[in-house]
Amino acid sequence: MPKLWNETIAEHRRTVREATLETTAALVAEHGLASVTMSQIAKETGIGRATLYKYFPDVESILAAWHERHVSAHLEHLTRIREQAGTPGERLEAVLHAYADITHERPQHTELAALVHRGEHLAHAEQHLNALVRDLITEAAQAGAVRDDVAPGELATYCLHALGAAGGLPSKAAVHRLVAVTLAGLRTSRPAPDAMGAAQSPQHAATPGGSSSIPPHGPGRHAAHARQSTDT
Amino acid sequence: MPKLWNETIAEHRRTVREATLETTAALVAEHGLASVTMSQIAKETGIGRATLYKYFPDVESILAAWHERHVSAHLEHLTRIREQAGTPGERLEAVLHAYADITHERPQHTELAALVHRGEHLAHAEQHLNALVRDLITEAAQAGAVRDDVAPGELATYCLHALGAAGGLPSKAAVHRLVAVTLAGLRTSRPAPDAMGAAQSPQHAATPGGSSSIPPHGPGRHAAHARQSTDT
DNA sequence: CTTTATCGAGACACTTTGTCTCTGTCAATC
DNA sequence: GATTGACAGAGACAAAGTGTCTCGATAAAG
Structure with missing residues (x-):
């Protein structure tokens, strides 16, 4: 002993x-x-x-503490990556890529999260993680590199869930492709003048021919922006 | 009794x-x-x-059976939606939207999945779900509505994970936005500088009657396609 | 040196688990 | 219609886990 x-x-x-x-x-x-x-x-x-x-008090809290510690470490790692120089878009890409790599190497965490989140709505560190990505997205959106017709918070949730798929991927190359696809979802929606857009989603306003392709932060936000979520 | x-x-x-x-x-x-x-x-x-x-034999198998039954029901529902008429892109969008709605209404399943997947790598019905989406994506890709530089299977995994975020969203509108963002990740990637417009989705793919717009197995696949993943 | 707080561990009561076995009933067969 | 085989149902038991209580032992405080 x-x-x-x-x-x-x-x-x-x-x-x-x-x-x-x-x-x-x-x-x-x-x-x-x-x-x-x-x-x-x-x-x-x-x-x-x-x-x-x-x-x-019980096994779950031990797992939660372990999970929290790891997520904190990853958060620190991602924060360092965010601090590096570059355009907001580049930094966002770097952070998402790093997150995907982490998820790829430790798929267990995704499973753990499901267990832990049973008790509390969301672990603290995980909230920070979401906030980190959200802030980056906000920056990138202001720079015009990311769509602004959806709230950054929602986009962050989308990113983290989508990159969760990295846990099941077999190769680094696949992870890289996943990040590319996820980033594609973030990009400023295409004006879509060509035929494809028409064929795809003719009626819904996804690509309402937004005048200038990327208005950085113009005063006149178009209608889509008004639809931006106000809920959590 | x-x-x-x-x-x-x-x-x-x-x-x-x-x-x-x-x-x-x-x-x-x-x-x-x-x-x-x-x-x-x-x-x-x-x-x-x-x-x-x-x-x-144990609690886990009961939960697995329950989960499997529900997923099967959802799968049937999604299959019916897929059968409906429309372009491949429209049908893909409809199915993904339906899936997001299901996830939004029953977030528990996502958590359950994490527990159940502990034992087996992936439940049968869940594999079918993935296959369903994968086939739809394959069709849509052949029609030019979806990028073809990433394997359809990987794109399907991406979709299902990304739409898993619907479980935590507060409103139907948010779910709708999530689907739009996810779909944006699927669209034909904006090509780089060079042959861009011409290469990707020029005029030919307007509303291809499935004719010969994209040779299903043509000899001259462009470079991006060669990069397509071969791993599972 | 005494006192106090608290850490570590033995012990107890209770719950859950997995299995074994026995009993009663259903259904097929003669 | 009675017999026999098969199987559902439940009681029982051993093993393991859980949560708590309590009792020394030791470090820190007076």
């Missing part, structure tokens, strides 16, 4: 917490999500089961 | 199965996913717990 004792109590608690998360991650990777129990985690970590209950 | 007896044994088993799935659905809706147990399901259904084990 390793004691895991450190100098101060506070430091010790932190150590045990970390070890617990580490162990849990290993167990999840080995036996899958459903088969992870408090008993196993305690035994594997080397602490008493009752002790474990003084750190976490 | 309701007996739930029917004429034949086979019919009876089917009845009990249905009742079990019904009960499980109710329990999930009431207490959430994690708190559903074999004991509760058996008690609520009105059969012995041991009996329940003669129908399903």
Whole structure:
């Protein structure tokens, strides 16, 4: 029974917490999500089961903490990428690509999220992630690189869900294609003068022949913008 | 203890199965996913717990069966929509819209899928769903309404994931916008500088009667097509 | 050095699980 | 119509997990 004792109590608690998360991650990777129990985690970590209950109330909160920690790390990573120079469009693309890579390498997180989100509506870090992408999209939209007929928040949700598909893709090349497709959905809608648009969606106002192809932030927003969502 | 007896044994088993799935659905809706147990399901259904084990080996398979049944129903619905007349692009849009509506009304399924997919790589009905969308995309691509520089299968996965975002949207209007954005990702990619207009969707693809606008297997596929993924 | 807080772990009561086995009933057969 | 085989149904049991309580042991405070 390793004691895991450190100098101060506070430091010790932190150590045990970390070890617990580490162990849990290993167990999840080995036996899958459903088969992870408090008993196993305690035994594997080397602490008493009752002790474990003084750190976490149940398995779900352990998984949530682990998930949160990872998402935070990824968030930090993505934030650094966002800080790099470039046009808003380039930075958005870089961030989305990085996110897709993360999802591709750790598809488990998508599954975990479904479990964790049961309790709370959305994890904090995940909200930050959404906000990060949303702000980038807002910038890019102001620069004219991204459509502005849909609220940035909704576009961010779209991006994160679409890139979630990276978890099931087999190759890096496929991930790259996915990012390209997802970005295509973000682009300023085409004026679509040619025949194709007519054939596709003749009646609905998706491409209402918006006068100038990309009005950056003109005063006269066209009707589509009024339709922009105000809801969450 | 309701007996739930029917004429034949086979019919009876089917009845009990249905009742079990019904009960499980109710329990999930009431207490959430994690708190559903074999004991509760058996008690609520009105059969012995041991009996329940003669129908399903564990909770996960019950949830999987329920999920599968619903997805099958949705699949049928979507198939009917696909059968309706229209250009490939229109039919694709109709199907994707219907799928988004379903996801919007029943966000639970997305969460369930994450749990169920733990065991098997992908449920049967879900594979059919993917295939349905994939075939539609293939048609639309041949008609020139959808990009052909990415494999239809990958585009289908992209669509289904992106439309999964509909589960968290607050309004029908938001769902509509999501579909529009997702479709934008599918459209023939705007070509780069060079031969752009001419190469992509010139005049020929206006409303192709499926004639010969795009040679289905012509020898001269352009470079972009060669980059198409070959992996699953 | 004593006191206090709290960490760790043993223990208990309860629930869930998976299986075994027995009983009663249905249905096919003679 | 009675017998026999098959199978649904449920009681029971062992094993595992859960949540809580309580009791030493040890670090920090007085």
